[in-house]
Amino acid sequence: MSTFDNPFDPDRNLRAGCACGQHRSAAEHEQAALALRCQPAESEEKRYEGVVASAVMRAMFPQDMARRAFLKSVGASTALAALSQCFPLKTATEVFAQAGAPEKKDLKVGFIPITCATPIIMAAPMGFYSKHGLNVEVVKTAGWAVIRDKTINKEYDAAHMLAPMPIAISLGLGANAIPFAVPAIENINGQGIVLATKHKDKRDPKDWKGLKFAIPFDYSMHNYLLRYYLAEHGLDPDTDVQLRSVPPPEMVANLRADNIDGFLAPDNICQRAIYDGVGFMHLLSKEIWDGHPCCSFAASREFITTAPNSFAALTRAIVDATAYASKAENRKQIAEAIAPANYINAPVTVLEQVLTGTYADGLGGVKTDAKRVDFDPFPWQSFAVWMLTQMKRWGQIKGDVDYKAVAEQVYLATDTKKLMTEMGLSPPATAYKSFAVMGKNFDPAKPEDYLASFKIKKGA
Amino acid sequence: MTSSLRLRAGLVSIALLAAFLGIWHLATRSAGTTTTMSPEYAKLMGLTATQGKSAMPGPLDVGAKLWEHLRRPFYDNGPNDKGLGIQLAYSIARVGTGYLLAVLVAIPLGFLIGMSPLLSKALDPFIQVLKPISPLAWMPLALYTIKDSSVSAIFVIFICSIWPMLLNTVFGVASVRKEWINVARTLEVGTVRRAFTVILPAAAPTILTGMRISIGIAWLVIVAAEMLVGGTGIGYFVWNEWNNLSITNVIIAILLIGVVGMLLDQILARFTRMVTFPE
Numbered sequence: 114m115s116t117f118d119n120p121f122d123p124d125r126n127l128r129a130g131c132a133c134g135q136h137r138s139a140a141e142h143e144q145a146a147l148a149l150r151c152q153p154a155e156s157e158e159k160r161y162e163g164v165v166a167s168a169v170m171r172a173m174f175p176q177d178m179a180r181r182a183f184l185k186s187v188g189a190s191t192a193l194a195a196l197s198q199c200f201p202l203k204t205a206t207e208v209f210a211q212a213g214a215p216e217k218k219d220l221k222v223g224f225i226p227i228t229c230a231t232p233i234i235m236a237a238p239m240g241f242y243s244k245h246g247l248n249v250e251v252v253k254t255a256g257w258a259v260i261r262d263k264t265i266n267k268e269y270d271a272a273h274m275l276a277p278m279p280i281a282i283s284l285g286l287g288a289n290a291i292p293f294a295v296p297a298i299e300n301i302n303g304q305g306i307v308l309a310t311k312h313k314d315k316r317d318p319k320d321w322k323g324l325k326f327a328i329p330f331d332y333s334m335h336n337y338l339l340r341y342y343l344a345e346h347g348l349d350p351d352t353d354v355q356l357r358s359v360p361p362p363e364m365v366a367n368l369r370a371d372n373i374d375g376f377l378a379p380d381n382i383c384q385r386a387i388y389d390g391v392g393f394m395h396l397l398s399k400e401i402w403d404g405h406p407c408c409s410f411a412a413s414r415e416f417i418t419t420a421p422n423s424f425a426a427l428t429r430a431i432v433d434a435t436a437y438a439s440k441a442e443n444r445k446q447i448a449e450a451i452a453p454a455n456y457i458n459a460p461v462t463v464l465e466q467v468l469t470g471t472y473a474d475g476l477g478g479v480k481t482d483a484k485r486v487d488f489d490p491f492p493w494q495s496f497a498v499w500m501l502t503q504m505k506r507w508g509q510i511k512g513d514v515d516y517k518a519v520a521e522q523v524y525l526a527t528d529t530k531k532l533m534t535e536m537g538l539s540p541p542a543t544a545y546k547s548f549a550v551m552g553k554n555f556d557p558a559k560p561e562d563y564l565a566s567f568k569i570k571k572g573a
Numbered sequence: 574m575t576s577s578l579r580l581r582a583g584l585v586s587i588a589l590l591a592a593f594l595g596i597w598h599l600a601t602r603s604a605g606t607t608t609t610m611s612p613e614y615a616k617l618m619g620l621t622a623t624q625g626k627s628a629m630p631g632p633l634d635v636g637a638k639l640w641e642h643l644r645r646p647f648y649d650n651g652p653n654d655k656g657l658g659i660q661l662a663y664s665i666a667r668v669g670t671g672y673l674l675a676v677l678v679a680i681p682l683g684f685l686i687g688m689s690p691l692l693s694k695a696l697d698p699f700i701q702v703l704k705p706i707s708p709l710a711w712m713p714l715a716l717y718t719i720k721d722s723s724v725s726a727i728f729v730i731f732i733c734s735i736w737p738m739l740l741n742t743v744f745g746v747a748s749v750r751k752e753w754i755n756v757a758r759t760l761e762v763g764t765v766r767r768a769f770t771v772i773l774p775a776a777a778p779t780i781l782t783g784m785r786i787s788i789g790i791a792w793l794v795i796v797a798a799e800m801l802v803g804g805t806g807i808g809y810f811v812w813n814e815w816n817n818l819s820i821t822n823v824i825i826a827i828l829l830i831g832v833v834g835m836l837l838d839q840i841l842a843r844f845t846r847m848v849t850f851p852e
Contacts, residue, residue, distance in 0.1 A: 226813075251652070255803035255812055256801075259716075259722075262716050262717065266716070266720040267720070365818055369628065388618055389619050389622065389628065389818065390618065390621050453650070454813070454817075455650050455651045458654075458813055458814075458816060460619070462616075462619075466617055471617075473617035473618055479611075479614050
């Protein structure tokens with residue numbers, strides 16, 4: 114029986130095929146739980162209350178039938194009231210929400226000012242960190258390499274990183290090998306390919322030979338997705354086009370100056386280029402792979418082992434913020450909270466267009482896609498396996514890779530699952546799922562086959 | 574005659590400034606609505622796209638924004654948003670610390686090298702190799718080894734301001750006129766006393782010139798260093814506003830960097846005049 118179905122519901126089916134009673138078989142239940150992933154309850158406090166009350170109710174009436182009889186006779190709300198009479202539900206909820214006292218309360222978390230960092234940033238002004246007993250200072254950082262160095266230096270306790278970065282750092286690519294871990298994915302989707310306005314008739318990637326594109330960092334989903342997209346259209350990203358590593362604000366300026374032809378960048382930079390009238394949205398990264406991870410929340414293994422409770426509280430705060438951000442009705446408020454100079458430092462209109470998904474496309478039309486950027490914290494280990502296949506595909510990793518071992522070492526699915534369960538969320542049952550990138554299925558169990566199936570790749 | 578020259582020069586300066594501002598203003602005027610677009614679409618777009626406003630701000634925009642900054646230079650909205658006064662104070666403090674450390678090392682060392690031909694010859698190759706290294710090239714190495722970004726910034730200031738001071742001190746000390754040293758020697762003045770009463774005053778103008786060059790370089794470098802490490806300071810401010818593509822604020826920062834640099838230079842120029850002597 115799941116801990117999170119409602120024990121106050123007297124009409125609950127106790128004997129059906131699956132645990133929760135809503136599905137015909139256990140397999141179907143699993144399937145639905147997977148689909149649900151982490152649907153947050155309407156309010157965080159209510160969710161905790163629910164978890165605590167459920168546990169108490171179950172403890173008082175271990176027999177399902179006896180509980181049902183009791184509920185039938187007095188009603189759920191009376192039962193809850195009676196329960197809180199003899200058991201301090203409120204205190205228990207607070208104690209539960211705080212879990213182990215954090216070893217270190219004053220923490221520094223680094224971020225890059227882009228909408229991908231939304232949960233990390235908004236958790237400060239909107240009080241998600243303080244709710245979990247932490248005093249977190251979110252520090253704007255000048256670039257990905259700096260964020261990497263400052264996290265390695267322990268100036269930051271945890272940081273916003275591109276999803277492949279913790280894998281690269283753990284493997285020692287572009288830095289000393291230092292074990293890093295990802296308890297939560299910051300955002301899914303949330304990038305796009307923008308082209309200069311003069312290319313508005315060149316919508317077929319086959320015509321892009323010789324163009325110059327910018328990406329923010331080598332170990333990024335931006336890099337892998339753009340390469341993937343180009344290669345699927347028959348262009349070799351290493352020889353047919355030019356890919357440059359360029360900081361996002363310079364992308365907009367370079368596009369204006371006609372120095373590059375396009376870029377794959379975080380959404381707010383894409384939208385900024387449109388807002389300034391220098392480019393148009395060719396496509397959202399969502400159209401390449403719907404639900405792809407983009408940025409991650411990462412910390413070093415050392416921090417996790419020396420301050421496990423602080424780390425758990427941080428993860429809880431991030432998961433909480435992510436759940437809040439995943440809801441469409443909160444997005445406008447979030448845009449306002451993260452727009453000031455202290456955080457992203459961008460016009461509210463731009464952030465609103467990104468977060469609400471109703472945006473100007475740069476060609477005179479207004480488009481709507483509520484899932485343009487989305488938030489779902491679960492660190493699927495199959496994501497990590499996919500990134501490893503691309504690192505190998507483009508020659509960033511040479512030789513053999515133990516995909517599964519690396520994925521499981523860096524992407525902390527098990528710990529996050531436990532934490533999410535404690536918080537009253539329903540995380541998926543497994544840490545691997547298959548997905549499709551541009552219509553091509555990826556089976557995380559067979560990364561080598563996947564890698565072998567590409568025609569265009571760097572010979573490794 | 575001199576007062577009339579000064580007056581005329583002032584007038585020319587003002588005329589040049591007015592011409593510059595005028596051309597700037599005309600060049601960045603908005604060109605009116607460019608293309609017709611649906612109001613719903615236009616609402617989502619910036620002024621550059623809807624009104625054909627130049628991407629470059631005009632002098633009036635900059636003036637208004639500057640006034641806004643100067644009205645409250647010391648506000649503090651958390652770790653990533655502080656007033657311009659605070660940012661400048663951070664930068665000046667970093668430059669001051671790094672520069673002072675460099676003074677403490679460069680001048681005694683320069684004295685030593687200048688007075689000893691052996692040391693001078695022995696250390697010369699190292700100095701020659703280290704001197705032309707761009708200060709910012711030290712940055713990644715500093716971040717990696719010192720493991721503290723604000724100390725790294727100070728280290729970069731230190732390393733870049735040390736060379737001009739060192740070389741000028743060496744040169745100043747080594748080229749003190751031989752007669753003066755010989756006179757001191759005939760009067761049986763000890764080495765330490767000779768260094769302080771003869772060599773130091775004679776070399777002071779050269780040493781201060783080196784210090785003046787150094788402060789200029791230090792101020793040049795701090796902006797770039799802060800852009801790289803982020804956090805606080807005027808360089809970080811420029812980066813942050815660049816990130817927001819706010820050219821207005823970038824121009825304001827440039828203006829202020831220039832003014833502060835000039836002030837620092839003037840302070841050292843005054844010191845130089847104080848120790849200069851007619852031969």
